[in-house]
Amino acid sequence: MLPICGKCHSAIKTRPSSGYLSCSGTCEKRFHFKCVDVPESLQEQLESVPGLNWKCSDCLKKCVSFDSDSLNVFLGKKFEEMVSNLKEVFSDLKTDLIKNAERQTHSWSRNP
Numbered sequence: 001m002l003p004i005c006g007k008c009h010s011a012i013k014t015r016p017s018s019g020y021l022s023c024s025g026t027c028e029k030r031f032h033f034k035c036v037d038v039p040e041s042l043q044e045q046l047e048s049v050p051g052l053n054w055k056c057s058d059c060l061k062k063c064v065s066f067d068s069d070s071l072n073v074f075l076g077k078k079f080e081e082m083v084s085n086l087k088e089v090f091s092d093l094k095t096d097l098i099k100n101a102e103r104q105t106h107s108w109s110r111n112p
């Protein structure tokens with residue numbers, strides 16, 4: 001069965017391709033280029049983009065209407081996590097660097 005366009009509800013021919021976009025949002029619908037106002041000059045470029053991350057207007061609306069307060073809390077937590085992870089990574093790096101430096105000075109003194 002041919003996929004159905006989420007906008008005009010007519011079939012999307014995949015062969016030869018009639019040009020469509022797959023929504024990467026939650027609806028997993030497909031849309032003709034012309035149904036989502038993709039300019040003709042962009043269509044060819046879009047088709048060659050691997051793993052294109054495009055969302056239909058419905059899914060975009062869902063993103064935008066996302067409660068911004070809880071998003072901020074979420075991002076704040078993520079940021080704290082990130083910073084503490086980075087701190088760990090850096091302290092590991094520092095000890096590695098010191099060890100390496102020690103090793104190098106040893107080998108230098110042995111082989112002048």
Ligand SMILES: [Zn+2]
Pocket residue numbers: 005006007008009010031032035
């Ligand atoms: Zn359509």
Ligand SMILES: [Zn+2]
Pocket residue numbers: 023024025026027028029055056057058059
């Ligand atoms: Zn969608």
